[in-house]
Structures are given as structure tokens and as C-alpha cells.
Amino acid sequence: GAVVSQHPSWVICKSGTSVKIECRSLDFQATTMFWYRQFPKQSLMLMATSNEGSKATYEQGVEKDKFLINHASLTLSTLTVTSAHPEDSSFYICSAIRQPMGQPQHFGDGTRLSIL
Amino acid sequence: SQQGEEDPQALSIQEGENATMNCSYKTSINNLQWYRQNSGRGLVHLILIRSNEREKHSGRLRVTLDTSKKSSSLLITASRAADTASYFCATDAGQAGTALIFGKGTTLSVSS
Numbered sequence: 611g612a613v614v615s616q617h618p619s620w621v622i623c624k625s626g627t628s629v630k631i632e633c634r635s636l637d638f639q640a641t642t643m644f645w646y647r648q649f650p651k652q653s654l655m656l657m658a659t660s661n662e663g664s665k666a667t668y669e670q671g672v673e674k675d676k677f678l679i680n681h682a683s684l685t686l687s688t689l690t691v692t693s694a695h696p697e698d699s700s701f702y703i704c705s706a707i708r709q710p711m712g713q714p715q716h717f718g719d720g721t722r723l724s725i726l
Numbered sequence: 727s728q729q730g731e732e733d734p735q736a737l738s739i740q741e742g743e744n745a746t747m748n749c750s751y752k753t754s755i756n757n758l759q760w761y762r763q764n765s766g767r768g769l770v771h772l773i774l775i776r777s778n779e780r781e782k783h784s785g786r787l788r789v790t791l792d793t794s795k796k797s798s799s800l801l802i803t804a805s806r807a808a809d810t811a812s813y814f815c816a817t818d819a820g821q822a823g824t825a826l827i828f829g830k831g832t833t834l835s836v837s838s
Contacts, residue, residue: 644826652830653831714774717768
């Protein structure tokens with residue numbers, strides 16, 4: 611089946627550090643990937659839609675300058691949390707759509723980000 | 727914003743019992759999906775039901791969809807301790823290939 615790899619799975623870093631999270635589709639091409647954020651015991655909230663070769667589309671309230679998304683190839687999207695602060699601590703999950711079937715989406719295992 | 731609500735928020739049962747979770751949504755949809763999430767992990771796709779389908783089965787899972795009531799249910803039969811997880815319904819808000827909108831989830835605990 612379709613596999614999405616997310617790396618790293620866990621990051622602990624100091625406030626002010628920038629952190630890059632990678633999302634790779636391992637056995638299929640994904641023109642569209644999505645980035646979600648999940649707080650403890652809550653549901654997933656869409657942050658942005660990442661399209662290969664174009665700018666990401668951010669949801670309302672998500673700071674595009676803080677959460678930089680790059681989708682440089684058909685198998686890789688990256689989310690960079692710039693100048694991270696403790697309030698950015700969360701669980702970040704990516705997903706990818708396998709074209710042309712569309713749904714279901716295939717999710718990575720998530721990245722737990724802890725900012726000290 | 728979240729599409730819908732899951733009911734109940736938490737469910738505790740014994741092994742062998744059936745577990746039923748309900749989901750309501752607000753907008754028209756192309757399909758509705760159920761996902762499972764083990765603690766601290768990513769989501770695993772369980773089943774997808776299209777808007778023109780009313781019921782679908784996959785192993786011990788049974789999903790129903792009532793588009794007139796904008797609701798869906800997930801039934802897990804003969805539950806096992808390994809079924810302990812959070813379960814989310816998700817919809818595409820009527821547009822194929824778009825991001826999913828998730829419900830709040832049901833936390834299922836199955837004790838042996």
C-alpha cells in the first residue's frame with residue numbers, strides 16, 4: 611500500500627530554533643500534500659495545502675512566515691517552523707493524496723515538536 | 727474549522743463487545759472516511775464510504791452513512807484490546823482531492 615514517511619518523529623529544541631520536518635511519499639507521486647496540527651487529546655486541524663511547484667495555501671490564522679512549506683518534488687514536502695517558541699509545541703502530521711485516485715489520504719506517523 | 731462531532735467522546739468496553747461510534751457533519755460531501763490513531767502516532771485509514779453508498783463492511787468494521795441526516799456510524803464487532811485507539815471521521819466537504827475535515831474523535835478503550 612501507499613506509504614508516507616515523516617521525519618523526524620520527535621524533536622526537542624530551544625526557543626528561537628528553526629525546525630524542518632520532511633514528508634515523503636515513498637511509493638507514489640503526490641502532487642498535493644497536506645499539513646495538519648494536533649494538540650493533545652484534540653482533533654487534527656488543517657494548516658496548509660502543499661502543491662508541487664507552487665506556493666502553499668494556508669488556512670486562516672496560520673502564519674505563512676512562521677510555517678514555511680516547500681514542495682519541491684513530487685515526493686517531498688517540507689514544513690519549517692521558523693524561530694519556534696513553546697506555543698509551537700504540538701504534533702504535526704502530513705498526508706498525501708495518491709493521484710489519480712484521490713482519496714483516501716495517506717498519513718505520515720507525525721512529528722512531535724517540543725520547544726523548551 | 728471542524729466538520730462535525732463524534733459521539734461519544736470516550737467509550738470503554740470489554741473485549742468481545744461491540745463498539746459503536748457516531749459522526750455528524752455539516753456540509754455536503756463526496757465521501758466520508760474513518761481513521762484510527764494510536765496514541766502519539768499517525769492516522770491509519772480504515773474505510774471510505776461514498777455519498778451514494780449507505781453501508782460498507784471491512785472485516786470487523788461496518789460503516790453506515792445517512793446523507794439526509796448528515797451522519798455516519800462506525801461499528802467494530804467483537805472488539806479486541808488492540809482496538810484501543812482514537813477514531814476519527816473525516817469528510818472532504820464536497821470537493822474531491824481537497825484536505826480532510828476531521829471530527830473531534832472518539833477515544834475507545836477495550837479492556838481484556
